[in-house]
Amino acid sequence: MNLVRLTRLLASLIVFSFVACTPTPSVRWIEGAPGEDGKAVHCIEIIGRMPAEWTVWFSMFPQGVKATNGSDASLEEYQANLHRIVSDGPVSGDTVRVWYRSSPLKRHSWAPEGFVLQTPGGQKPLKVSYEFLPLESDGDKWFEWNAAHAASPDVSASMIIPVPKCSEAPAHVRGWYRLTVSEDGVNVEADDPDGCYYAELTLGQLRANYGGTLPPMVVEDWPDYEYRGFMLDVSRNFTSKDNVLQLIDVLSRYKLNVLHLHLADDEGWRLEIDGIPELTSCGAFHSLDFSKHLQPSYDGCADPSAPALSNGYYSKADFIEILRYAADHHMRVIPEFDTPGHSRAAIKSMQAYERRTGDASMRLQDPADDSKYYTAQGYTDNVMSVELESVYTFISHLFDSVSALYEEAGVEMPCIHIGGDEVPRGAWHGRDLHEYFLGRVAQIALDKGIKISGWQEIASCKDPEVSKLLRSVAFTTNVWLTAWGGENLPYEVADKGFPAVHSDVQYTYADQAYSSNKQELAHSWAGYIDDTRSFRMPLREHPGIIGVQGQIWTETVRSFDDLCYDIFPKMLGVFERAWNRSARCTENEFYSVIVAREMPWWAERGIAFHIPQPGLRVVDGQPVTNSAIPGASVKVSKDGERWSARASYLGRTSVSTTAR
Numbered sequence: 001m002n003l004v005r006l007t008r009l010l011a012s013l014i015v016f017s018f019v020a021c022t023p024t025p026s027v028r029w030i031e032g033a034p035g036e037d038g039k040a041v042h043c044i045e046i047i048g049r050m051p052a053e054w055t056v057w058f059s060m061f062p063q064g065v066k067a068t069n070g071s072d073a074s075l076e077e078y079q080a081n082l083h084r085i086v087s088d089g090p091v092s093g094d095t096v097r098v099w100y101r102s103s104p105l106k107r108h109s110w111a112p113e114g115f116v117l118q119t120p121g122g123q124k125p126l127k128v129s130y131e132f133l134p135l136e137s138d139g140d141k142w143f144e145w146n147a148a149h150a151a152s153p154d155v156s157a158s159m160i161i162p163v164p165k166c167s168e169a170p171a172h173v174r175g176w177y178r179l180t181v182s183e184d185g186v187n188v189e190a191d192d193p194d195g196c197y198y199a200e201l202t203l204g205q206l207r208a209n210y211g212g213t214l215p216p217m218v219v220e221d222w223p224d225y226e227y228r229g230f231m232l233d234v235s236r237n238f239t240s241k242d243n244v245l246q247l248i249d250v251l252s253r254y255k256l257n258v259l260h261l262h263l264a265d266d267e268g269w270r271l272e273i274d275g276i277p278e279l280t281s282c283g284a285f286h287s288l289d290f291s292k293h294l295q296p297s298y299d300g301c302a303d304p305s306a307p308a309l310s311n312g313y314y315s316k317a318d319f320i321e322i323l324r325y326a327a328d329h330h331m332r333v334i335p336e337f338d339t340p341g342h343s344r345a346a347i348k349s350m351q352a353y354e355r356r357t358g359d360a361s362m363r364l365q366d367p368a369d370d371s372k373y374y375t376a377q378g379y380t381d382n383v384m385s386v387e388l389e390s391v392y393t394f395i396s397h398l399f400d401s402v403s404a405l406y407e408e409a410g411v412e413m414p415c416i417h418i419g420g421d422e423v424p425r426g427a428w429h430g431r432d433l434h435e436y437f438l439g440r441v442a443q444i445a446l447d448k449g450i451k452i453s454g455w456q457e458i459a460s461c462k463d464p465e466v467s468k469l470l471r472s473v474a475f476t477t478n479v480w481l482t483a484w485g486g487e488n489l490p491y492e493v494a495d496k497g498f499p500a501v502h503s504d505v506q507y508t509y510a511d512q513a514y515s516s517n518k519q520e521l522a523h524s525w526a527g528y529i530d531d532t533r534s535f536r537m538p539l540r541e542h543p544g545i546i547g548v549q550g551q552i553w554t555e556t557v558r559s560f561d562d563l564c565y566d567i568f569p570k571m572l573g574v575f576e577r578a579w580n581r582s583a584r585c586t587e588n589e590f591y592s593v594i595v596a597r598e599m600p601w602w603a604e605r606g607i608a609f610h611i612p613q614p615g616l617r618v619v620d621g622q623p624v625t626n627s628a629i630p631g632a633s634v635k636v637s638k639d640g641e642r643w644s645a646r647a648s649y650l651g652r653t654s655v656s657t658t659a660r
Contacts, residue, residue, distance in 0.1 A: 025046050025049070026129070028129050031131060043097060043098070044075075044085065057288065058115045071098045072098065113299060114296060114301055114302070142612065146612065152588070159585065160205045168220065169221075170222075174195075175222055176192075198255050225581065228575070232551075235338075236557075237267075251575075258333075258414075261333060266382050269345040272314065272319075273397075276350070278349045282348060283313075284311065287303065332412070339420065340386050346384075350364045371383070385428075386434075399444060418454050418458075438461060442466070471498060477501065478501050479504070508548070521565065522566055568610065591628070599652075615627070631649065635648070642658060643659045
């Protein structure tokens with residue numbers, strides 16, 4: 001054995017000895033308080049013996065972090081939410097400390113997660129503990145909210161969501177039905193299968209409310225909007241087929257007729273496509289081997305075999321089952337593949353496809369494209385090179401493959417949603433090629449007899465010919481950026497001749513947190529959406545507004561319970577207003593129905609939901625609480641001068657309310 005081989009053997013034995021014999025380190029994350037400049041200094045402690053060569057990877061929303069002086073290692077944003085800590089050399093002691101300056105923590109779900117230790121011998125996930133600052137006092141705020149929204153324990157048995165109109169309908173409205181209950185029984189009238197289905201839904205809810213026996217009544221009802229949808233993002237974090245079917249069961253109760261599945265984005269491609277196995281073998285899984293899988297995503301999972309929500313996809317059989325199940329519930333499924341931005345999963349998958357096959361005919365990004373850009377999510381490589389003819393070969397193949405799945409399922413395909421949103425400045429070296437791309441895709445759709453949908457950006461074309469072509473194939477346009485003075489944007493889009501769907505961020509985004517409480521999940525960049533805010537969505541009649549849609553983006557979702565918690569009851573106001581443009585009940589009546597009827601129904605089916613925090617005040621040294629939910633129990637505890645309280649109802653528990 002020569003000296004080189006002996007040296008290598010000894011090195012490998014040392015690495016093996018470290019991996020096999022040394023306890024795995026752990027991580028402690030410590031929240032820093034905001035300073036006078038509005039910034040905070042947080043701390044990451046890696047506790048335990050570290051080898052000579054190591055890197056610790058973790059996930060955190062990009063914030064421009066930088067390790068401060070005195071840290072034991074370097075910290076850097078690798079790309080988007082993926083960060084890493086790299087050794088600067090030997091560290092005395094068994095703890096590596098990294099202090100970094102950043103924004104104050106907005107919510108606990110925004111803290112770093114998914115820590116993975118990578119060494120020459122392999123990788124290991126690290127356990128993490130958190131030291132959060134005390135919650136801000138919010139007891140008075142919730143005391144007032146609960147007093148104003150207190151649900152009545154006595155709810156009319158005829159009140160359901162969406163509330164039936166019980167008035168004479170205009171002619172020829174799809175989904176119209178009439179129920180006539182008399183001594184002779186129940187007579188159902190409807191002009192189409194949808195109306196028959198909605199009549200059965202209403203009849204079942206009324207029978208449950210009345211205890212089985214209905215008094216004489218006439219219920220005539222119909223939807224004000226032909227499109228009543230919900231978008232589920234399964235790209236950022238995946239939702240299994242079985243959970244999608246369960247969600248369809250729940251959504252159909254509220255007479256929704258569209259399930260919009262966001263199947264492809266930067267963080268995942270979630271549908272099996274004929275002839276391109278890399279779209280799922282690479283694009284649906286995450287690891288630190290960037291040649292085989294996508295980089296770790298929002299949960300930080302770096303193990304492609306782990307049962308994490310960042311991993312997974314629908315086989316063709318899965319998707320066909322979803323299509324048929326939705327059709328049985330009178331819901332259409334709109335598949336979305338976001339293009340030409342938000343396309344990193346597709347781009348990386350097709351690079352893997354080209355490496356395997358040598359086939360560049362469906363290449364999505366030009367290797368010579370050195371455009372410099374930085375997306376809202378922190379990516380620098382997620383935009384298709386739309387001047388490549390291969391991009392349109394790929395899209396044509398995709399359209400054919402997806403259409404074939406609908407044909408096999410025996411279900412009509414309403415459209416294919418192409419996204420079309422948020423192309424960052426600097427892409428394509430600053431040239432405006434967005435309209436060129438949209439025009440090419442619209443022509444492909446027209447040639448194939450396919451309708452397409454997109455986000456509001458597709459309606460901003462200045463070229464009259466491209467705009468005309470898009471309108472000719474447009475199924476829907478989701479108008480989302482209605483905040484900060486954009487309230488009229490849906491109507492402006494409709495005035496241009498695009499069929500517009502209200503997807504208003506301040507009312508219909510289930511991923512906006514219920515409140516400012518740091519224990520709540522989700523985002524808050526567009527504000528907060530509490531249990532009833534969406535009920536107050538401003539809507540007015542316009543012939544070009546065809547519908548209303550709720551949506552959930554899943555960056556902060558880590559389980560199906562998290563998903564449902566963010567949706568229910570936050571989105572019920574959206575579902576009510578999608579059926580009834582003008583509210584058919586008061587806000588308090590609406591909330592009373594949610595508490596008395598919907599929460600028990602969800603609980604029976606194991607569907608997670610949110611309940612409001614209890615109000616909490618300290619009067620003469622003693623805590624006083626209230627709840628908007630009759631029958632909720634409130635548990636109070638004390639830590640020094642700080643009181644905290646949680647409310648529980650039907651097995652669900654609120655986040656903590658605090659007061660001094």
